[in-house]
Amino acid sequence: MVLGFYRRVTCALRITAIFGASLLAGPLASDVKYEVLTFDQLDGWADDDHAAAFSVFLNTCQDMKDPDWNAVCAFARTNPDPRYFFELLFRPVVMDDGNEPLFTGYFEPELEGSITPTSRYRFPVYKMPPEALQNRPWLPRRDILETGVMDGRxxxxxxxxxPVELFFLQIQGSGRIRLSNGNNLRVGYRGSNGHDYRSIGQELVRRGVYEPHQVSAQVIKNWVRRNPLEGQELLYHNPSYVFFREVSQVPGDQGPLGAMNRSITTMRTIAVDPAFVRLGSPVWIEKDGASPLRRLMIAQDTGSAIKGAQRADVFFGTGDAAGQLAGTVRDPGRLVVLMPIQRAYALLPESAI
Known part of the structure; x- marks a missing residue:
């Protein structure tokens, strides 16, 4: 009876999708394969803290305006049992775009700084110039830093x-600056110069300086500091340049703002490719590697290097300790998106329903 009901709903939703309703996560390629799973096929599902994930889900659910998400979020506000809520209204979906799954980590850096320049504090954190919005792509990193185009404005x-920590602040997209006057300043991503991100870690591997398994954020930082002239040129290898905005209105006990303009949560937020995963969606993570992770997380952020259906960046928190953990993560695994039931079954071919 229930399966028959879902067959009828699915057919109706396919018709709706053909005629323009926004049903799916994003622009989905025709060669992406989808598999709808059951919850008992998720490794470690029963052992997770579903209440913790549910709390994070509520933080951004209010911003998901599609009709089916509105219904899901309305039920969430009735304070149901968290595990029951996810199992009742969602189905796990694996998306395969042909690329190998990859999990990495990110964090919110903490830098030392000042509102005014001094002999110690001399590397600027920039707002976005208007011409960078109007001309895409704008100047590459080298020209922004060497031509004086940003001076006196x-x-x-x-x-x-x-400057090395500033470079990694740009990679992370947000951070906190401990000011010399004792205050803290939080900055968040405003935009970029429009150039594609190029990995300096991969460039060090290409040059034969390190093997792939040796590269981490700390290893890169140390190499640049030991080799200041070559290190500067290495940073220029990445033409992408990120501009910031002040977001100090976010309380210090909360995480930085993610792509949904809400605070993100340590070890419960991931950055995803929104072309495949709807921002705000629950996502089951099966990360392998030296420190396996089986956890329900919420897709609340994006990143310029996060591309593909099986690509995710795990938020490890704020500060040096979080950065050391995040910098060592480069692991295989499986990413499973929890979709509202009708969306999940609408992805399958008729013969599979």
């Missing part, structure tokens, strides 16, 4: 003491 948010 009042675009500096703050000044920090370490």
């Amino acid at each position: 009042g675009l500096e948010i703050a000044f920090v003491d370490d």
Whole structure:
């Protein structure tokens, strides 16, 4: 009886999708394969803290405006049992776009800085210039830093003491700056110059400096500091340049703002490719490697290097300890998106229903 009901709903939704309703996660390629699973096929599902994931889900559910998500979120606000909620209203879906699954980690850096430049604090954290919005792509990293195009325009948010940490702040997209006057300043991603991100870790491997398994954020930082001239050129290898905005209105006990303009949560938020995964969706993570992770997380963020159906970046928190953990993660596994039931079954061919 229930399966027959879902068959009828699925057919109706396919018709709706053909005529323009926004039913799916994003622009889905025709060669992506989908498999709808049951919850007992998720490794470790029963052992997770579903209440913790449910709390994070509620933080951004209010911003998901599609009709089926509205219904899901309305039920969530009635405070149901969290595990019952996910199992009742969602189905796990594996998406395969032909690329190998890859899990990495990110964090919120903490830098030392000042509102005004000094002999120590001389590397600016910039706001976005208007021409960078109007001309895509705009100037590459080297030209932004060497031609003086940013000088004398009042675009500096703050000044920090370490250009390497500033480079990694741009990779992470947000961070906190401990100011010399004792205050803290939080900055978030405003935009970029429009150039594609190029990995300096991969460039070190290409040059034969390191083997792939040796590369981490800390290893890269140490190499750049030991080799200042070559290190500067290595940073220029990545033409992408990120501009920031001040987001100090976010309380210090909460995480930085993610792509949904809400605070993200340590070890419960992931960054995904929104072309495949709807922002705000629950996502089951089966990360392998040296520190396996089986956990329900919420897709609340994006990243320029996060591309593909099986690509995810796990948020490890704020500060150096979180950064050391995040910098070692480069693992295989499986990403399973929890979709509202009708969306999940609408992805399957008729013969599979």
